[in-house]
Amino acid sequence: MSTLTITLWDFSWYARTGPGEPFEDLDRAFDEAVARGYNTVRICAMPYLLFGSGLDTSALTFAPFGRGYGLGTRWYDLRASATLDGRAHLLALFEAARRHGCKVIVSSWEYQQSSSFLADPAWYEALRAVPPERRAGALAEALAGLVDFVAGHGLAEQIAFVELHNEVQASWLTEALPPGEPPVPGLRPYLEKALDAFKCRHPDVPATVNYAGVPHGELRGVPANIDVAVFHPYVYGVLDELVGTFALRDPSRPFPQERARRELLRPDAPDLAEWGPQQEWRTAATVVSPREVYLHDWCDPARFDRWLYDRYAAYRYGMDEKLRLWIEVAADWAAARDLPLVFGEGWVGYTPLRGTFEEGPVGAGICLDAVRHARDTGAWGTVVCSNAAPHHPMWDDVTLQVTANRIFTEGR
Template identity: 85%
Template sequence: MSKLTITLWDFTWYSRTGPGEPFQDLDRAFTEAVARGYNTVRICAMPYLLFGSGLDTSALTFTPFGRGYGLGTRWYDVRGSTTLDGRAHLLALFRAARRHGCQVIVSSWEYQQSSSFLGDPAWYEALRAVPAERRANALAEALADLVDFVAGHGLAEQIAFVELHNEIQSTWLTDALSPGESRVLGLRPYLEKAIDVFKARHPGTPVTVNYARVPHAEMRGIPANIDVAVFHPYVYGVLDELIDTFALRDTTVPFPQERARRELLRPDAPDLREWHPEQQWRSAATVVPAREVYLHDWCDPARFDRWLYDRHAAYRYGMAERLRIWIEVAADWAAARDLPLVFGEGWVGYTPLHGTFEEGPVGAGICLDAVEHARRVGAWGTVVCSNAAPHHPMWADADLQVTANALFAGQR
């Protein structure tokens, strides 16, 4: 199999298509991707919205969150409203992929945040209305319909493989589990049944799920019937310290507002309690905590980066070892089952839009180390970095991406 050099276009390929936005012109986005050494894009194909919800998708309007909310974050920084025909736009992407010799990894972020970008809550409400124990099957059925649709237009060969959902243990599919039940182990029977549903209709299309980080202590929870082993090795390390220090993901702990002002925030930052989107339902429609959005929106990116750099030395070895070990664990698990291995996201973690820790010398080094590890263990596909895509500043560093992709493809 030819190596997959992957750029992560997620849901942005439809949420940011307005004038001046990075996906206004799909051909231009693909041209730039190919010039950087990519041959594969990974997307949220909005399968449930387009093929399972029953909603009219001929005029979907995607809008900013309002009040400037999210404009300092990655992925949420929608700048203007745009209206498009969902199915027609999906075909446009596949046709552009064919023109540029690229493949598409078809995934879904719907049970995490995709619906938050629509101008009204209909998509979010349709997703939540599906009983928790039925959600995996509903996604499988919608994805099978999507493949039928793409195949009906002669474009099925552009599909590299299908993912039931992104980072499965961090989704609302876990609503089906009992309190305290392992998200990896508990989801396995639901996922295996859903994968069988998809395979019954498309036995020739590889299908899988993927996992945030590498669930090294619970690999037995990964479905036995997947066709591709996909993991997202975000190592965090020093970024974990920042997240814990400012309680960004633990709402049981008071947010340290004054410390955040002293160490990270811009002087004009409002208090956390004052920062929210115009429509409150949007906060419920995303798994990203409001605290994390607030800090990314209102931090001074230079102070944020400096906070990480000041502490990085204590974590450098541990982060490098975690990355190596996780990649080797993932490779060993895949090899034992004779499955191709893909790293569809990684490497440090979620940082502000204008933070440069992952784009700078430390982050670039981590990217090259990760890609070299992926090449060494024989992975089928990898990203250069999750931030290497048209909607991130890192896209401008074409040299790094060309170098990393050539390294992975064995050309260097």
């Protein structure tokens, strides 16, 4: 089983296809990926939209959020609109993957943020209309339909495996759970039932779910019928201090506007209350908080980086240890079940588009250490970093990516 060197194309491979955007030309994107040592792309294949929603997907328009909203963030910085036929574009990606000798990890971000990139709320509304207890099953049926479609065009061999959904315990799938129930154990029966439904239709296609972090205290809740163990070890550390200090993910606390101005923001930044997209539903359609978007949009990236560097020494050992332990725990758990192990995302966390903490010497060192750990524990696949993709500045650091991918594949 050949190792998977993964570049994370998420929903950007369809949302970022307008003029001048990184996925305007899929063949060029694949050429660049292969030149950097990648052999696999991981995508949100929009399965529910294309094969479950019943919506007309022949002319999907993806558009910027308006007012400049999201342009300082990663993943949300659309700058040009594009209209495409969803199913035709899916086939185009698989055909390009075959031409370039690449595999595709088929996933869904739909219950996290994919629908926010569409110019109208139809996709978002269709997703939310599915009762929470039926969402995992609806995704399974849609994924099975997607595999039928791809197989019908002779492209099924490009599928490395399918994921029912991305980071299931950090998505709206948890709305199926009674209040207070731990998400990983609580979701297990829903996910197992959905995976069984997929396997009834496609028993030969490896299927799984994946998890934010390595839920080391809740691994009992991972479905028993997955075919691949997939985890996303974001260690955060010093970045957690920033997230907590500025209450970016805690709406119960006030946002410290004046402290943000003193320490992070550009002089021309509006107040948080004045910043938002043109269409309010698009904020509701993503799990990323408006505060985090605001801070990334309006921070001075150099000040943001300096804030992290100034405090990094106190976190360095802990971040290194957490990453190593998480990888080892994931590897041991997978080995005990004779499952291949994949790290489909990681390593530090969510930083502004022009921030260089993860692209700079500290972040690059973390990437190389993580890839070595993944290799040494026998992982089947890994990313160099979640930010190593055509829609991130790290894509330009060809040497880092080539080096990391060689470490993973040649030193085994």
